[in-house]
Amino acid sequence: MNTFDDREAAFEAKFAHDEETKFKAEARANKKLGLWAADLLGKSGSDAESYAMTVISADFEEAGHDDVIRKVVADLGNKSDEATIRAKRRESLAAAKEELAGDS
Template identity: 40%
Template sequence: MTDFNDRKRAEEAKYVMDQDTAFRVMARRNRLVGQWAAEKMNLTSEETDAYAKAVVQADFEEAGDEDVIRKLLGDLTAAGVEVDESAVRAALAEKTIEARRQLMGEA
């Protein structure tokens, strides 16, 4: 019985750790894609930091990436940057890989 309980606790701990890692990857990805967009909008370094944080915050509006995509597309378009949804999605995919690599490098 203790083996079963130990295995159950180990699986629960792994689940919690996996969820934490996924959250950290998405937050890092959103910061990186915010910096990418800020560069396209020619923002200053202070504005870039603030914008990257705003993109991270935008991800808490709804589940999935649509809230982030909507924010990025709206802001880039308003700034006169020619970009479409596929370019934003490609940047998200690229920055997800980069964020994962960065976090694995910290471990």
């Protein structure tokens, strides 16, 4: 293998790692958001965990996180507004990225 092939392989490996980390951060952020919403809905324990999993699953409906926001907005009704939910999602994503950075 020559230097060009080595560099190409390294870039591909870095891209794959970055994408995996991004996926993990998004899933972790959605779980955090789901647990926060579950608390507002009065859920705890396994019920809260189950609800958080439905929030994670909602992210597979379309690209981006608007599908997650729509689900949580609909589920919470008048318990929270969209702006607060979006802010909580951003906060959750920042915390998830920080946790993942600490794990490595």
